[in-house]
Amino acid sequence: xxxxxxxxxxxxxxxxxxxxxxxxxxxxxxxxxxxxxxxxxxxxxxxxxxxxxxxxxxxxxxxxxxxxxxxxxxxxxxxxxxxxxxxxxxxxxxxxxxxxxxxxxxxxxxxxxxxxxxxxxxxxxxxxxxx
Numbered sequence: 001x002x003x004x005x006x007x008x009x010x011x012x013x014x015x016x017x018x019x020x021x022x023x024x025x026x027x028x029x030x031x032x033x034x035x036x037x038x039x040x041x042x043x044x045x046x047x048x049x050x051x052x053x054x055x056x057x058x059x060x061x062x063x064x065x066x067x068x069x070x071x072x073x074x075x076x077x078x079x080x081x082x083x084x085x086x087x088x089x090x091x092x093x094x095x096x097x098x099x100x101x102x103x104x105x106x107x108x109x110x111x112x113x114x115x116x117x118x119x120x121x122x123x124x125x126x127x128x129x130x131x
Contacts (some may be wrong), residue, residue, distance in 0.1 A: 002066065004050060005051065006042065006051040006052065006053045007047070007048065007052060007053065007073060008048065008052075008053035008054075008055055009052070009053070009054060009055070009073075009115075009117065009119055010054075010055045010056075010057060010060075010064050010117070011054050011055070011056055011115075011116070011117045012056075012060060012061070012063065012064075012116075012117060013056075013116065014039065014041060014054065014056045016116050017054050017115065017116060017117065018041065018043070018054070020115050020116050021043050021052065021115070022043075023090065023092075024087065024092065024113065024121075025045065025075055026045045026046060026047075027043035027045050027052060028043065028045060029041055029042070029043060029107065030042050030043065030044045030051065037058050037059075038055055038056060038057045038058060039042075039055070039056045039058075040053055040054070040055055041053070041054040041055075041056070042054075051052070052073070063117065063118065064117065066117075066118055070098070070120075071120070072112070072119070072120035072121060072122045073119070073120070073121045073122070074120065074122040074123075074124055074130075075121065075122070075123055075124070076123075076124045076125070076126045076130050076131060077123060077124070077125060077126065078125075078126055079092070079125070080097065080109045080110065080111070080123065080124070080125035081097065083123060084097050084111055084123075087113060091112070092113060092115050093114070094111050094112070094123075095111045095113065096111060096114040097109065097110075097111045098110055098111065106127075106128075107128070108124055108128070108130060109124070109125040109127075110122050110123060110124045111123055111124065
């Protein structure tokens with residue numbers, strides 16, 4: 001059986017992205033590997049074994065074209081209202097808090113935030129299938 005271990009996104013500014021993911025989600029740098037022409041930075045926290053890989057390509061000065069194929073990353077939190085309030089108080093632009101139902105029953109509570117490179121991140125309240 002395969003185990004999901006990381007997802008990779010390309011970023012322009014290593015420090016800006018590390019600071020963003022640390023401030024919002026408590027992710028820390030667990031490894032950093034410079035190569036000729038690019039650097040790989042792996043971020044994680046104690047909540048999960050899943051990592052976010054940031055790739056910084058040398059010489060890239062223009063924003064990446066995210067196209068129409070990218071959807072979003074997702075993280076879960078224990079208290080969605082508290083997290084929405086915390087990020088708002090930090091001055092982070094957050095989307096509206098949404099409660100979604102399916103077949104008349106609660107399905108998900110979430111909001112979206114956008115990282116410095118334009119990647120969408122869905123913040124979901126833990127419960128049901130979203131642990």
